[in-house]
Amino acid sequence: MPPAAKLPAASPVEVAVDFDSSVQSLSALDAAAYRLIGTATCRVDRVGDRYVCRLASSANPQKGAVLTSDALKERFLNLVADENLRTRVAETTEGVRNVILALAFGSLAANQNDAG
Amino acid sequence: MARFLPPEAFGAATEDLSLLPFSLERTGTRQYLVANVVGDFIRLTEDELNRLVDLQVRPGDGLYEKAYAAHLITGTNQKAQRQLLAARLRSRMSFLQQMTPLHIFVVTLRCEHSCPYCQVSRQSTDRSRFDMSEETAMRALDIAFASPAARIKIEFQGGEPLLNFPLIKMIVAAAKQRSGKKLDFVIASNLALLDDTVLDFCKANNVLLSTSLDGPADLHNKNRPRPGANSHELAVAGIRRAREILGPDRVGALMTTTEASLDRVDEIIDEYLQLGLDGIFLRPLSPFGFAIKTKQFAKYDAQKWLAFYERGLRRVLEINRQGTPFREFYAALLLTRMLSDRPIGYVDLRSPAGAGLGALVYNYDGSVFASDEGRMLAETGDDAFRLGHVHHDSYNSLILSDKLIAAISSSLTQCAPECSNCVYESHCGADPVYHHATQGDVLGIKPLSAFCARQKGIMGLLLDILENCPEDAVILRRWAAA
C-alpha cells in the first residue's frame, strides 16, 4: 500500500490590501490594525505612493474561527472605513468637544451668559 | 388677529447645524451603534450615519429629530445642549469627589478552607504570625481617617477574618471612638466560625456580613474544600442565622465562578432564591493568587463566561416576570451608568481607575496595596501595586505615590487606543491591576482582554433586551432607579 499522502501543514491565511497614501491616513490604518490584534497581524509598508497592508490571520484567534482571506480583507476594509469616519467626526467636533469639557470641568464663571 | 406660523418656519438652516462629539461601532451589515459624549445610545443605518456626518439632515426628516434628541447635532449658535452635556458629564465624573471611601483590613491570612481558586493565598490555621498586629491596625486606621471622604467603609477580610475576631472588635471600637466620619463595617467571612458572640457583636455595632455562596452544595463544596466537607452547610446555616438575627438587608452573599459553575447557573440562582436573598452578583473568575497557580484562570474564556452570564440574566428576568423581585447586581450597576448620570464609585468600573483612589488595602503585615487583587499579586512576588507601608507612609504619600499615579494615568480609558473612541467607554472602566496581571501592562491590549470582551458582551446584551423585550426592559429600568 502506498503511504497516505501527507497533508501540507496549514499555512496562515494571508492577504494584502493597499491604499492611496494621499487620501488614506496612516493613523487610521494603525487603529484598524490595533482592533485586529488577536484575529490577525498587520504589517504596513509604504511602497511608492501607496500604503501596503499585509494581513495574516492568527493561528489561534482570540475570538471566533480563523478568517478566510476574503473575510479578513473585508473585515480590515470595514475597520479602516470606520476609523476614517471616526477621524472625520473627531476633527469636526474637536472644538465643541473642548467647549463641553471646559464647561464641565473649567471653573464655573459667575457670568455664564457668554458660555458657548 | 392671531397669526400662526407653520412648522417649516421653525427649522434651522443646514448652515446653522453643528455635529456634537460621538463614537460609533459597526454592529452588522450597514448597521451602527452610536453613543454621544455622555454615553446615550442610538442605532443608525450606515446611510443615516453618513447623512448625519455630512449634516444632510432637515427638520422633519425623522433623522434630524432622532439625532437632535440624542445630542448628536445642535444649532451652531445654540447654548442649551452644550451646557446640558457639560452638566451631565460633570455628574457622571463626580465620583472623583468621593476619595477612597473603602478601606480593607486583612486581619489574618489564616483560613481553614483551601479553595483552589482563592485569591487570598492562604496559610494554614495555626501560624499566628500571619495575623495583623494591633499597632499595624491602629496605623492603618490613622491612614483611613486621613482620607477626605466623609463616610468610609471598613471591610474585614482574610484568610478567614473571624480567626482574628479580637482584632476586629478592637478596630471597630477604636474607629468609633474617632470623630469626623460616618462609618460602615463589613466582615467578609465564610461564616463557618459564625457564633452568637460574633452575631451579637455585629448587631450591636451595625456590622454587615458578606459571605460566599457559589451554588448548590456539591458545587460550593467542590470549590471550597474544607476538612469535614461541609462548607456549604455552614455557609447556608450562617446566612440563615445571620439574616434572622441581624435582618435580611444586613447579610449579603457573593458567588465566585469556576469552570464547574459554567453549566449550572440556573441552580446557582435557585440556591440564592431559596435563601431569600434579594439578588446575585454573577462574577467572573479573577486571575489572581492560587487561581493562576492552579491554572483555574486558563480554563475558560470570555465567550463561555458570557454564555453563562446571559443564561443567568435571562433566568433572573424570568423570576422577576413571575412576580419575585430579584436582581443581578452587576447588570444593575451597568444599567445605572447606562440609564442615568448618577456617579457610581464601584472600583472596577471607573476611569480614572479605582485602585487607591477608590480603595486601600492594609495587609496583615502593614503593607498597603492599591486593591485586593494588587495584594494577591504581591503573594506571587509581583509588587507592582504595593504602595507603601503603614509604618512609614501617610494617606497622601500613598495616594500621590508615583506608582499609583503612573498606573492610573497610563490606564485611562479616555486616552487609550480603542477605548478612547469605543462606543461603550462612558460606561466602562480601567482595570490596571487585571491588565497588569494578565498582560503585563496596566493599559493592556484591549482586543486581547477578557475584561473588554466581557464588558462589551454584557452591555450589548443589556441594550438588546432594553430594545427588544419591553417587559424585561421595564424590569431593567427599575434596577437602574435611584
Add this chain to the structure above:
Amino acid sequence: MTLPLYGTASQSAGFCSNAARSVVRLRSVDSAAERHAADFALAGTREEFQRAVEADWPSILVVSDGSIDLPGAFKGRLVAVPPKYDYLADGDVIGFDHASRKFRTLYRRKSAHNSFLVTERCNNYCLMCSQPPKDIDDRWILSEIKESLPLIDPATRALTFTGGETLSDWEDFIAVLKECRDRLPATAIQVLTNGRAFADSRIVDAWKDICHPNLIAAIPVYASVDHIHDHVVQARGAFDETILGILKLKDRGQRVEIRVVLHALTAPIIEDTGRWLARNLPFVDHVALMGLENTGFAIANDAVLWMDPVDYGDGLARAVDHLSAAGVNVSVYNLPKCVLPKSVWPHALQSISDWKNGFVEECDRCDEKNTCSGFFTTGRPRFSRGVRAITAQRDELTTLAD
C-alpha cells in the same frame, strides 16, 4: 359651570377720583377682625346691609338683584353686584375700577386654587394658549397685586402666579415675590413661566436671591427637539432658552416643575419626550403631563391640536413609566380616569381649578368620581369618545372582551 370671576357692578358710590382703582377685601358683617382701610362689609340681603350700616362699616359691598337705596346717614363707599356673584365670602379680595365699575375677583380665601394674573404680555405665542397674549402696558396689574398682598390670609396654603409671561417685568415681579416671602411666609408660591428669562444669569440670580422658603417655577417643555417645541410655542429659539433657563435654575438650587400640555403635536411623541426628560433632566422637582384646556387659541387651532386622549394613552403610560423609573415625581393633570390607562391612575390628580371644574351626567354612575379630575368647563369642552362611568361591571365586561 364656570365661576364668573369678572364682572361689572350694577351700582357704586363714594369712590374718590384721585385713584382709578381700588383693591377691596370683603368681611362678613359680624366680623370681629381688625378693620383695614380696604375692608368692605359683605351684605347678601337688605337686612345684612342695614346691619352693616348700623355697625358703622365705612364701606359695604352688596350682592343684590335690585338697586340699593342709601340711607342718608351713610357717607361711605358702596358697590353692588348682581346675584351670580353670591360665591363671594369673608376674606375674598376683588379689584375694582372706579370709572367703569368693572371688577375682578383676585383671591378667594376658601379656594385651594388662587391664581394672580400678572400680565397679558408674553414672548411666546403658544398654539393652545388659554390666555392669548396682548401687547399692552398692563403694569398696573403688578401694582394691584402688591396692594392685595397685605389683605391675603397668611394661612393660605398656596398661590399661583400666571399670565402671559410672568417674568415680562422681572424686576417688579421679583419684588412682588419678595413681598410674598415677607407677608405670606407660610404660603407656597408657584410661578408659571416659559422659563426663557432664566437663560439670563442676572434674572436667575435675582430669582435665587429672593430666598423664598417654598417657591417653584413651572415651565413647559413640549418636545425633545428644538423646532417642534418652537413651533408649538410659536417662537424661534424658545427651546434653547427654556432648557438653558432650567439648567441655570437648577444650578442655583431652585425648584422646577416641567409641564407638557398634551395635544396632537405633543402627545404622539410623549414617550420620546418623557424618555428625554428622564434621561436629561431627572433632577427636576416634578413633571406634570396635562390634558388640553380647549379655550383661547386652542379653539382657533382646534384642527391642528385636537387629539382624543384614548389615542395617546399607551404613549402616555410609557412616558410615565420612563419618568418614574428614573425617580422623577410625575403627575397627570386634567384628564379623567376613564380615558387613562390604569397604570397611570396613581399619578392622575384632581388638578382643575375649582372655578372651572365640572363633570358630565355619565359621571354620576362612576365609582371613581371622587378621585377624578373631571373636565374643564371653560371654552368649548371637547369630550373623548372614551368617557364613561367606571363600574365593577364595566371591568368585568372589559375582561371578557379581552
